[in-house]
Amino acid sequence: MKKLEKLKGDASFRKFYRKRNKKSSSIIVYSKKERIKNLLIYDTINKILIKNKILAPRLLNENYKKNFLEVEDFGNDTIYK
Numbered sequence: 001m002k003k004l005e006k007l008k009g010d011a012s013f014r015k016f017y018r019k020r021n022k023k024s025s026s027i028i029v030y031s032k033k034e035r036i037k038n039l040l041i042y043d044t045i046n047k048i049l050i051k052n053k054i055l056a057p058r059l060l061n062e063n064y065k066k067n068f069l070e071v072e073d074f075g076n077d078t079i080y081k
Helices: 035-051
Strands: 003-007 015-020 025-030 059-063 068-072
Touching: 035 059, 035 068
Parallel strands: none
Antiparallel strands: 003 015, 015 025, 025 068, 059 068
16 A cells, blocks of 8 residues: 655745655656756756765656655654754
């Protein structure tokens, strides 16, 4: 069974959901507005960070036509903790 839990977002039009199943979880990044800016650029920036050995969530799945990405879930820890 898959379950979506809405998470706090950032200052963009993106919405974030944690998708859980029995063995793992991932983050769904959804954006109906400004899909190019909010999804494609989000993914591109993450790839640049990863290439430069900066921890960022890796892309697991994408469906730009349906306005979402699925990325790794790093859990609830933040940079402030």
